[in-house]
Amino acid sequence: MVLAGGPIRLAHIGCRTGYPDRQLVTLRPGSEVVGVDANEPAIELARNKARAQDAELEYQVATTFPTELPSGAFSHCLTLHPTVSPRQRVLLLRELQRVLYPGGQALVALPLRGSFIEIDDLLREYALKHDQGDFGKRVEAAVDARPSLESLEEELEAAGLEDVDIEVRQTQLAFDSGRAFAEDPVTRLMLVPELEAELELEQLSAPLRYVYDAIDRYWSEARFELTLNIGCASARRP
Template sequence: MLVVGESARIVHLGCRTGYPDLKVYESSDGADIVGVDASLPALELARNKAQVMGDVRIEYRPSSDGGLENEEGLYTHAMTLHPCVGADARLALLSEMERLLCPGGQAVIALPLRGSFQEIADLFREYALKHDDSEFSKAVEAALLARPSIESLSEELEQVGLSDVDVEIRQTSLTFDSGRAFVEDPVSRLLVLPEVKAWIGVEDVARPLNYVRDAIDKYWSEGKLELSLNVGCASARKP
């Protein structure tokens, strides 16, 4: 979905460790890429990966330094992958992407849509029922309803002023051998669990997650857990 031409200047919001910046750079004709993230350790790893490539025009900045405040309209592309934020923060993120883009610039976003991680949601429901935790149950149900669909993501992109919106869904799954593997796998720790905490909106999910870990071992003792993932891939333009 990312269409990179000559003299491209790309900002990657929430870049974490820099994926897929190097791939984007290699496929472009010498694009300038600026990655921004709140995690200093993640940015350090991203810089190290870029340095291995030699003389590349890829820069990484902490989001706390306000370095993008005076860069309105300076980028031909703005992208973000799997932002682990709730609905309000997601809308603010899309608005920031629109602000940074030049006229005709492209915004690209990929994130889990409604129906993703349904197996975990079902186990959370079971936990809430067995422990008579009505507040947690309400939080889970509200989170499921708030997760974006193709239609609502399109509406959010248009709401912040973007046009030519195109959203498609790609269905896949994540496989885990056990409950412990789910909790300890880097994909879970860096993507799935932060995402779950963000959309549930409950800070302390240690007990529910312990229940999920044990339940996975119980229900999938003779097989592997395949966690459903509906990836929404969206592209839009700034008029």
């Protein structure tokens, strides 16, 4: 979905450890990438990986929006599975628009409504069995707040972007056990931080322990498959 052509200047918002920045500069020699993320250990790892490659890769810690990135300075912006609450997502999309120059392209990929339904069901079960009514309400609110294709388009346009084009890609991730699910980078670096942001809770150890044990209990004779509906959006700054 990236525009065809030569080198680009990319702002990667929520870059975590820098994927896929190194692959991008390999495909587009001469490109520059500036990545920002609130997770300092992830930024340090991204910096260490960047040192091994002779390319224009820079990484900064950014904990609030707007970031310190200059306005109107980038040809492209990228965010992949941002671990933010719905309120923070509004600020994130505005940030994409702010740092692009006119005609620049924003690329967004995130889980849409219908993703992670297996985890949502197990969290509902945890809330019911442990008489955690407030937690159950938070789960339902988080499920409802996950964007649909239509609402994501509306959010991008409300942020000041236009020519919005969204593709939905459906897939499943398979895990051999609850432990395998708990230890997978997708769970540790994306799903758990997203749940913390959506539920607005910093401590989910008890609900997650229940989820991991339930996976082993209910899927003891089969692989646990997690549903993902990924919205891949392209939009431009007018």
